[in-house]
Amino acid sequence: MDTLGYTLAAVALLIGVGSIENRISRADQRVARVERKLDRILDHLGLREDEPWSAEVADLVRAGKKIEAIKVYREATGVGLKEAKDAVEELGQSRG
Known part of the structure; x- marks a missing residue:
């Protein structure tokens, strides 16, 4: 296979991986x-x-370790940063 063939194969592989990551x-x-x-x-x-x-x-x-709480929440639930921040802030308000 020539260089062009390898390049095209690599591009196709990257596109496929990107598509799978996007779906996940x-x-x-x-x-x-x-x-x-x-x-x-x-x-x-x-x-x-x-x-x-x-x-x-x-x-x-x-x-008072809000950032660490957000990190633990995200790792445990798999939610995004905003969702975790909102949940931790809500928890802080309900306890404070």
Whole structure:
């Protein structure tokens, strides 16, 4: 295979990988959205069960370590930065 052939194969591979990453990202966003909706339904019904990581997030908020709390929340839930920030701020307001 000549240089052009290798180059075209590499470009095709990169496009394929980018497409797969994009689909995974969209799926992750959809799952996070469904999980948030389900959490709201559970809250409304009074069936909320705390996640194991939620105590750690709450402790970090109480200690004034908001950025660390956001990081733990994001790692545990897979949500984006804005969603995690909003959730941590809401937790801080409800506890403060």
